[in-house]
Amino acid sequence: MARLNLDQVSKSFGTAEILKAVSLSIEDGEFVVLVGPSGCGKSTLLRLIAGLDPMTSGTLQIGDRVVNDLAPAERKIAMVFQSYALYPHRNVRDNMTFGLKFSGMKKDEIDRRVAEATRMLQLGELLERKPRDLSGGQRQRVAIGRAIVREPDVFLFDEPLSNLDAALRVSTRVEIARLHAMLRATMIYVTHDQTEAMTLADRIVVMNKGRIEQVGAPLDLYFTPANLFVAGFIGSPGMNLFSAHLTQAAETLTATTGFGYALPVKGATLASAASVTIGIRPEHVLFGETPYQAFSARVDLVERLGEISYLYCATVNGTPLIAEWRGRHTPSVGDTVKLSADPGTIHMFGADGTRVPDAVR
Amino acid sequence: MPELTQSALSSKSGFGRLALLVFFLGPAVVIYAAFSVYPLIATMALASFTTDQAGAYHFAGIDNFILLLTDKDWRGPFWNALGNNVLFFIIHMLVQNPIGIAIAGLLSLPALKFRATYRTLIFMPTMLSVVIIGFAWNLILSPLWGVSEGFLKFFGLGSLFQPWLGLEGSALITIGLISVWQFVGIPLMLIYAALLNIPEELVDAARIDGLSHLRIFFHVKLPLIMPTIGLVSILTFVGNFNAFDLVYAIKGALAGPNFSTDLLGTFFYRTFFGNQLQLGSPTMGATVATAMFLIILMGVCVYLFLVQRRLERHSF
Ligand SMILES: Nc1ncnc2c1ncn2[C@@H]1O[C@H](COP(=O)(O)OP(=O)(O)O)[C@@H](O)[C@H]1O
Ligand SMILES: [Mg+2]
Numbered sequence: 073m074a075r076l077n078l079d080q081v082s083k084s085f086g087t088a089e090i091l092k093a094v095s096l097s098i099e100d101g102e103f104v105v106l107v108g109p110s111g112c113g114k115s116t117l118l119r120l121i122a123g124l125d126p127m128t129s130g131t132l133q134i135g136d137r138v139v140n141d142l143a144p145a146e147r148k149i150a151m152v153f154q155s156y157a158l159y160p161h162r163n164v165r166d167n168m169t170f171g172l173k174f175s176g177m178k179k180d181e182i183d184r185r186v187a188e189a190t191r192m193l194q195l196g197e198l199l200e201r202k203p204r205d206l207s208g209g210q211r212q213r214v215a216i217g218r219a220i221v222r223e224p225d226v227f228l229f230d231e232p233l234s235n236l237d238a239a240l241r242v243s244t245r246v247e248i249a250r251l252h253a254m255l256r257a258t259m260i261y262v263t264h265d266q267t268e269a270m271t272l273a274d275r276i277v278v279m280n281k282g283r284i285e286q287v288g289a290p291l292d293l294y295f296t297p298a299n300l301f302v303a304g305f306i307g308s309p310g311m312n313l314f315s316a317h318l319t320q321a322a323e324t325l326t327a328t329t330g331f332g333y334a335l336p337v338k339g340a341t342l343a344s345a346a347s348v349t350i351g352i353r354p355e356h357v358l359f360g361e362t363p364y365q366a367f368s369a370r371v372d373l374v375e376r377l378g379e380i381s382y383l384y385c386a387t388v389n390g391t392p393l394i395a396e397w398r399g400r401h402t403p404s405v406g407d408t409v410k411l412s413a414d415p416g417t418i419h420m421f422g423a424d425g426t427r428v429p430d431a432v433r
Numbered sequence: 434m435p436e437l438t439q440s441a442l443s444s445k446s447g448f449g450r451l452a453l454l455v456f457f458l459g460p461a462v463v464i465y466a467a468f469s470v471y472p473l474i475a476t477m478a479l480a481s482f483t484t485d486q487a488g489a490y491h492f493a494g495i496d497n498f499i500l501l502l503t504d505k506d507w508r509g510p511f512w513n514a515l516g517n518n519v520l521f522f523i524i525h526m527l528v529q530n531p532i533g534i535a536i537a538g539l540l541s542l543p544a545l546k547f548r549a550t551y552r553t554l555i556f557m558p559t560m561l562s563v564v565i566i567g568f569a570w571n572l573i574l575s576p577l578w579g580v581s582e583g584f585l586k587f588f589g590l591g592s593l594f595q596p597w598l599g600l601e602g603s604a605l606i607t608i609g610l611i612s613v614w615q616f617v618g619i620p621l622m623l624i625y626a627a628l629l630n631i632p633e634e635l636v637d638a639a640r641i642d643g644l645s646h647l648r649i650f651f652h653v654k655l656p657l658i659m660p661t662i663g664l665v666s667i668l669t670f671v672g673n674f675n676a677f678d679l680v681y682a683i684k685g686a687l688a689g690p691n692f693s694t695d696l697l698g699t700f701f702y703r704t705f706f707g708n709q710l711q712l713g714s715p716t717m718g719a720t721v722a723t724a725m726f727l728i729i730l731m732g733v734c735v736y737l738f739l740v741q742r743r744l745e746r747h748s749f
Contacts, residue, residue, distance in 0.1 A: 124637050145643030157638040160747035161656045170652075171642025204748065218638075 074135035074148070074225035074258060075100050076121070081130030083116055090116050092282045093130070098260065103252050105261045105269040107305070108279035114262040117279075118228050121260065122151050135225060145171070150219035151228040154235060156211045158203040158218075165199045168218045182221075189217040192254070193247075209240045216251070229261040233268065245271060266306055270294075278302050300425040303351050309382060311351045311419070312393040320344035327420070327432075331387035333367040335415070339431040341422060348428070351419035354382065357395035358412050366412035369393065371403050385409065473726070479719035490716075497720040511721070513692055514700035515728075517605055521696060522673040524609035525616075530665055532613070533620030538650050540621075541628040552625070556618035563615075567682025570611045574598050598683065601693040608694050612679050616672070620665040627661035628654060632749045660744045667736045674729050677702060697725050 076098040083091040090113045098104050106114045119125045121132060123144035132139055139147045158167050168189060172182045190196055193213045203211055212232060219227055232248070233241045249272055252259055263269055269276050270290045278285045278293065278301070285305075286298040297303035303311045316327040318337070327348055328334045335350065342348070358364070369385035372392075381397045395411060403409050420431035483493040501507045536555060540548055558566065573579050576596040585594050597607040631654055639649045677698025680688050686708050688695035703711055705718025 119637075122637075122641060124640060143643075144641045149641070151638070151641050153634045153638060155632060155634050155749075157632065157634040159635065159638075159653060160749065161745065170639075171644070174648060174652075175643050218642075222642075 075133075076226055076258060076260070077133040078121075079131040079133075081117075081120060081132060082128045083113070083120060083125070084128045090282050091120070094282075094284055096277060096284065096287065098258060101256045101258055103259045103261065103272060103274045104277060105263060105273035105275075106277045106279055107263055107266055107269040109305070110264055112279045113282045114264075114279055115230055118151070118230050118260065118262050121226070122149055122228055123147050145175070148225040149228055150222040150224040151230065152215045152219050152232045154231040156203070156215040156235075158211060158214055160203055163200050163202050164195060164206070164214050167203065167214055168221050172221060185221040185223065189220040192220065192251070193217050208236050209244060212236065212244060216248075220255070225258060227257055227259040229259065231263055233263070234265070248272065266308060278305060296427065296429075297419065298427050300349060300421050303419060303421065307353055309354050309394045311353050312357075314350045314391060315347060316350050317347045318342060318344055329391070331367060331389040331391055333365065335365055335418065335432050337420060337431045339420075339428045341428060342431065347423050349421040349425075351421065352413045353417065354394040354396040356413050356417035357393075358414065359395070359397070360410055362412045364412040364414060366410050368408050368410050371405055371407045371409060374402050374405060376402065383409070385411070476719045477723050479716055480723045482716050484714070484716060497716060498724070501717070501720055501724065510692065510695065510700055514695045514697045517694065518674055518676075518696045520605060521609050521612075521676065522670060524606060525613060525669050525673055526666065528610065529613040529617050530620050530662070530669065533617050533665070534624050534662070536617070537621050537624040537628055538654070540625050542646070555621055558615045559618040561615070563678040564682050566611065566615055567679060571598065571683055574607070599690060601690050604684070604690060605694045608680060608683060611683070612676070615679070619668070623661055623665055624658060627658040630749070631657055635749070657747050660746050663736070663740055663744050667733060670732050670736070671729055674725060674732070697721070697728075701725065
């Protein structure tokens, strides 16, 4: 078990700079999830931590050692791959003991570790089987078992659930959470699925184009996204974003959207004539008469999920938005609805895309 | 497409169905029969006849084969050629295929530069005409004008030089090695392709497990490409027992010195077409050809039924 520290880590393939000065500290025993769109460099970062690829610059510390120049096996890490990467010609037991045997470990110790992993993951009946005779979920458990027997300081997972079907994904997710609670090891988990990220993480690291956009607890990211990217990425369906411009009249600063939605705002960094972005999550949209500023929109499509329904609407100037409706009697397609939101739930982002805290009153 | 054929087959009955089969299978069956099956059967049939002084054919059953295996004039050259052929095959298995595997392993290392250049250079001899190869190596190894003696002298090893192609003890091995040089590109390419098929994540997993590149090669990659190595072996076997051209190009049909480079191919050639003092005999030629066919058939059967079944194919 160990802390892990990345300091100004960069990675280039040829001239393409994939990771740009990433710095991140991970506490002992923490479960950190890296999320971000496909191709943003999550796997690359994980492979740098594992030592599978060399970094272009920067320092990586695991525990109190700088491990930049250590081979993967010397870093006290274990990795679970998306494709499971089990040795096809070895049975489950050999898959778990393969590395240990080559490291010259005593047989007693190997047996103890295998027995423990077997018990923890309920692999008992599978030990003599070859990987091709296992289902996807079983293969994933073996891959996790192979990581556990290494007794690493840090577990690395690269999209471990993305090859499983939906039901198995949920149950394996729960199992990984249980495993973390049991082992108390540091875990770094890569996914592009935000449900996985929200449910598993102590802290989420949102990445985009080789940079870290925000690091925080799941609900912090949801309620106070640091910038437009995080606002759009966390939450499903995504946050409604409206561009607006500021006008000063007497003492009050007002943000007005193209469809006439006007919000009184405040904030030291805000100045008249600046353009800003207003963000409202679908689940925070209110219908009908409220004490708040309102605007109208036409319902174009209704998606009924049962407990809730999503209304796909267009404002008077055609700006699309999504609103969540609770209950049974949804408006119909073509209806005009009156929409508003509690200022406390409205987000505001400045011209550079960063959050303006407490801007809407 | 399968549905289409299925429905076409089931909707028609009797004649219509037959017409369909003839239409789709006919051309292949005719071509295969005319150019493969017929010559094979005709050869086997010819092997069961003898000719008398007047040139008339008489049915002889398996007499020709008994002659080949027991007659004092036939048995010596036949066993000599067969023995040489086995040695020729062993040289390829011990030299060509391990070198092919090793080079393929090196080519598949991620850090390698100029990969395509090496690949092309190593494959080049395979694309050259055998006549050119025979001629070139004859010149290189010639004690009169060859460069090899001077080359060895340059390194102070001049005393090691021998006219290898001219000595009974070394001629076959030399030709075997020339053949290895010529054909090493084929196992190389097949095994290289198989190695590329192994997913990178598997190698990454082994690296995290602490295996060196060498151990990854022997404990992960090699077991996974066994089916390809089996395939390469059987291709080598069939190729070697049908070999003829390189020996003919370098040593001529007499496969000298003193038949020490005689393979079944050259032996067959002399038997069928005749050579110098030897008269050609179509029936004995057909007998040798049939014997070669049976030897190769046995080898392939041993491979298919004993070896291939034990090789596991892995999907990733
Ligand atoms: N070995 C490589 N050579 C060149 N480019 C690479 C290599 N590996 C990854 N990349 C590039 O780096 C970027 C990030 O890849 P990756 O880390 O796999 O993204 P993801 O966040 O989806 O895991 C991609 O644009 C990819 O094309
Ligand atoms: Mg990835």
